[in-house]
Amino acid sequence: MYKYIIKRLLALIPVVLGVILLIFIIMSLTPGDPARIVLGNMASEEAIEEFREAQGLNDPLLVRYSKYVLEMFKGSLGSSYRTGHSVLSELLARFPATMQLATASILFALIFSVPIGAISALKQNSVFDNVGMIVSLIGIAMPAFWLALLLIITFSLNLRWFPSSGAGSWEYLVLPTIANGVSCFANIARITRSSMLEVIRQDYIRTARAKGVSKRDVTIKHAIRNCWIPIITIAGLQFGTMLGGTVIIENVFGWPGVGDFLLKSITSKDTPCVLGAIVLFTIVFSVVNLAVDIIYAYVDPRVKAQYK
Amino acid sequence: MRTMKKIGIFILITAMLMSMAACGGADPEGGEEGRVIVIAQSNDVSSLDPHGHNELTSGNVTRMMYDGLVRLTADNEYVPSLASSWEYLDQNTVQINLRDDVQFHDGSNFTATDVKYSLEREAQSSFSSHLLEMITAIEIVDDYSVILTVTDQSAALMSSLAHQCSGIVPKEYTENLEAEGKKLSDAPCGTGPYMYDYWTLGSECQIVPFEGYYDDAYAAKNDGLRFRYIAEDNSRVVALETGEVDVIIHVPNSSIESLLENEDVNVIMYTSCDLNYMSPNCSKAPFDNELLRRAVAHCIDREAMIQVQASGYAEANYAPIGKAAIGYSDPTVIYEYDLEKAKECLVGAGYPDGFEFTASVWGDQNAKSAQILQSACKQVGIIMSIEILDNAGMTSKCGGALHDVGMDNWTANSEPDNTYRPWFSRELIGAGGYNWSCYTGDEIETLVEAAVSTNDHNERLALYAQINDFVSEHSVVWPLFSKEGVVATGANVDGFGVFATGMHLFQNIEVNE
Numbered sequence: 001m002y003k004y005i006i007k008r009l010l011a012l013i014p015v016v017l018g019v020i021l022l023i024f025i026i027m028s029l030t031p032g033d034p035a036r037i038v039l040g041n042m043a044s045e046e047a048i049e050e051f052r053e054a055q056g057l058n059d060p061l062l063v064r065y066s067k068y069v070l071e072m073f074k075g076s077l078g079s080s081y082r083t084g085h086s087v088l089s090e091l092l093a094r095f096p097a098t099m100q101l102a103t104a105s106i107l108f109a110l111i112f113s114v115p116i117g118a119i120s121a122l123k124q125n126s127v128f129d130n131v132g133m134i135v136s137l138i139g140i141a142m143p144a145f146w147l148a149l150l151l152i153i154t155f156s157l158n159l160r161w162f163p164s165s166g167a168g169s170w171e172y173l174v175l176p177t178i179a180n181g182v183s184c185f186a187n188i189a190r191i192t193r194s195s196m197l198e199v200i201r202q203d204y205i206r207t208a209r210a211k212g213v214s215k216r217d218v219t220i221k222h223a224i225r226n227c228w229i230p231i232i233t234i235a236g237l238q239f240g241t242m243l244g245g246t247v248i249i250e251n252v253f254g255w256p257g258v259g260d261f262l263l264k265s266i267t268s269k270d271t272p273c274v275l276g277a278i279v280l281f282t283i284v285f286s287v288v289n290l291a292v293d294i295i296y297a298y299v300d301p302r303v304k305a306q307y308k
Numbered sequence: 309m310r311t312m313k314k315i316g317i318f319i320l321i322t323a324m325l326m327s328m329a330a331c332g333g334a335d336p337e338g339g340e341e342g343r344v345i346v347i348a349q350s351n352d353v354s355s356l357d358p359h360g361h362n363e364l365t366s367g368n369v370t371r372m373m374y375d376g377l378v379r380l381t382a383d384n385e386y387v388p389s390l391a392s393s394w395e396y397l398d399q400n401t402v403q404i405n406l407r408d409d410v411q412f413h414d415g416s417n418f419t420a421t422d423v424k425y426s427l428e429r430e431a432q433s434s435f436s437s438h439l440l441e442m443i444t445a446i447e448i449v450d451d452y453s454v455i456l457t458v459t460d461q462s463a464a465l466m467s468s469l470a471h472q473c474s475g476i477v478p479k480e481y482t483e484n485l486e487a488e489g490k491k492l493s494d495a496p497c498g499t500g501p502y503m504y505d506y507w508t509l510g511s512e513c514q515i516v517p518f519e520g521y522y523d524d525a526y527a528a529k530n531d532g533l534r535f536r537y538i539a540e541d542n543s544r545v546v547a548l549e550t551g552e553v554d555v556i557i558h559v560p561n562s563s564i565e566s567l568l569e570n571e572d573v574n575v576i577m578y579t580s581c582d583l584n585y586m587s588p589n590c591s592k593a594p595f596d597n598e599l600l601r602r603a604v605a606h607c608i609d610r611e612a613m614i615q616v617q618a619s620g621y622a623e624a625n626y627a628p629i630g631k632a633a634i635g636y637s638d639p640t641v642i643y644e645y646d647l648e649k650a651k652e653c654l655v656g657a658g659y660p661d662g663f664e665f666t667a668s669v670w671g672d673q674n675a676k677s678a679q680i681l682q683s684a685c686k687q688v689g690i691i692m693s694i695e696i697l698d699n700a701g702m703t704s705k706c707g708g709a710l711h712d713v714g715m716d717n718w719t720a721n722s723e724p725d726n727t728y729r730p731w732f733s734r735e736l737i738g739a740g741g742y743n744w745s746c747y748t749g750d751e752i753e754t755l756v757e758a759a760v761s762t763n764d765h766n767e768r769l770a771l772y773a774q775i776n777d778f779v780s781e782h783s784v785v786w787p788l789f790s791k792e793g794v795v796a797t798g799a800n801v802d803g804f805g806v807f808a809t810g811m812h813l814f815q816n817i818e819v820n821e
Contacts, residue, residue: 083355165536187389251539254543
């Protein structure tokens with residue numbers, strides 16, 4: 001198992017290097033001179049040249065790439081062109097907020113979606129099933145931006161229950177969590193329902209019932225446990241994506257996470273910040289995927305056997 | 309055992325969420341003694357070093373923490389701030405006498421050494437070096453006076469010294485800080501009415517009153533200012549309506565109407581220094597032909613653009629500078645919306661069937677006005693294509709003089725030379741700057757140089773009026789309109805200090821609970 005984890009972590013290195021090269025190429029292909037964007041159009045040619053020289057922007061792409069990779073292995077992600085702050089400190093300042101929102105959103109989604117999906121399957125074609133699946137469909141179809149504004153208008157502007165934007169105490173987390181978690185909830189609820197429908201038609205479930213095991217025990221101890229693999233897969237993917245920053249939600253709710261930081265960095269051609277954020281996302285996404293694979297092993301002993 | 313494991317996982321997740329919530333930043337409602345004014349901005353603060361940026365969002369904070377030698381009043385007059393007086397000893401020498409009763413936030417005394425250090429530091433900053441190009445030497449006379457040696461073209465000196473980038477910083481404190489590998493931006497220290505409290509990256513920044521401030525007239529009258537970053541327009545407006553913030557500086561046009569009807573909100577409108585404009589590239593075909601420039605100028609329906617892009621909250625403008633800016637004047641010759649005259653110009657230019665060009669447009673909002681022009685042009689046979697670009701794209705294309713027409717917004721500051729020079733200096737054509745009209749004749753540049761070489765204010769205004777006339781008559785730039793400046797505050801908020809340049813004052817803001 002440990003060998004497997006180490007192997008997966010080592011496989012991250014070429015992935016990160018490839019991603020960095022890709023971002024370097026994309027950023028150099030996009031129009032605009034970072035020096036001019038950062039210093040403004042009033043800056044003199046001398047100041048622009050000085051800035052370009054200081055930031056190594058006059059070097060060829062491969063030289064810049066090599067320097068960046070070397071620095072990265074020394075633990076530095078460079079400094080922001082725009083603010084002069086260390087990219088690592090900028091990311092560390094914002095990542096906890098993104099982590100907080102993503103964790104709350106995935107928990108919100110799991111807590112509601114798994115029971116609703118399971119009950120919908122057990123009561124297939126009932127009113128509960130139909131209502132549950134219509135709600136899920138709406139959740140998937142509804143743009144997060146629109147839902148976020150609806151929540152703000154209803155719960156902030158009209159009812160004054162929760163603040164409309166910012167971060168701080170738990171009240172600030174409620175609306176962004178719902179806006180962020182709804183589509184995730186809808187996806188997981190639908191996956192849970194379909195895999196539950198598949199499982200409850202299996203022979204071993206019928207056998208358990210024939211042996212006299214109660215419906216409750218069959219559902220909890222046999223059926224749901226066998227549904228976990230697809231649920232964990234989709235939840236892991238969603239969680240990884242959310243940890244990459246949810247630009248729209250962070251923007252609408254003024255949430256100080258990495259998504260908004262990345263967007264701003266891209267528009268200002270702040271390459272070190274874009275690279276730093278993408279490297280972070282790559283690592284986080286890969287680690288979440290690895291965690292999902294490890295969880296598979298604990299959920300399904302057959303998978304664990306394959307890791308040896 | 310299994311139940312214990314589940315309980316353990318539940319406790320772990322709960323603890324993780326709670327701990328993250330605890331480190332999520334300051335609680336705006338708790339832990340304070342007085343009433344802090346909360347101001348929402350559409351951008352995040354980038355630096356708290358006055359020499360480390362040149363933009364309004366950060367400037368709103370740094371202007372409150374760092375005073376300069378000179379202050380600009382709302383009536384566009386330059387008055388002493390850290391300077392007590394100044395005197396031109398001759399055309400190239402200015403003696404500046406300093407106040408002797410000023411302290412920095414760290415308790416050290418303000419002296420001429422700090423002035424020399426700060427101006428030299430500013431002159432080395434990539435962000436602000438262009439402001440002090442007229443200063444060739446700084447000499448300390450004694451603790452409380454300095455002599456500046458300036459070039460012949462030094463009319464912009466006072467506006468440069470009053471600029472938000474010309475804040476004075478303490479020499480010893482800053483040098484010690486930098487020797488420790490730290491930055492002034494992370495531990496700001498100036499002589500302004502507010503001192504640094506905290507800054508949460510990507511979220512908010514708070515400053516609190518400085519008790520030892522030297523000037524009662526500009527001292528803080530509230531318990532502090534918190535600048536919150538809320539990027540989304542609607543969210544900023546809702547935050548004001550719910551009372552979560554006291555002031556929003558950037559009010560979206562689409563919300564002005566509803567805010568005006570809201571009794572809990574006070575909308576402040578003022579004539580701004582903003583200008584929405586289009587610049588034809590006069591250095592290449594088709595717009596090296598003046599008649600073709602005039603033909604398009606006659607297709608510009610400013611009133612329609614104002615309705616569509618600014619929801620009616622703007623004024624038509626024919627001068628290449630904002631309506632409230634120093635240097636503005638009504639041009640004597642203007643080309644109004646008249647499609648028949650446009651056709652005449654086309655015939656006169658030898659293009660009776662029209663021609664084609666591409667407008668490079670910054671942002672979706674400007675594209676709305678561009679579409680109005682596109683439609684009018686089509687009626688006279690001119691085929692106009694629109695390409696919407698981001699900031700980087702505009703800089704690359706229009707700054708590089710690769711465009712046919714560039715379309716953008718411009719906010720003039722208190723010094724007209726800071727608009728006319730970058731717009732018309734021939735050495736800046738294609739250099740990545742803002743000379744998008746690329747006009748190669750020497751008429752405008754001669755006037756720009758003359759205006760910055762005289763200290764006679766009226767003479768300067770007359771020269772700028774001549775530039776406005778020339779630019780309008782020869783269609784060198786197509787000014788469109790100046791948007792109304794709009795700031796919204798809670799109905800219980802008083803004392804917001806409006807400045808047409810957007811460099812507002814916040815010291816006097818008070819909330820009547």
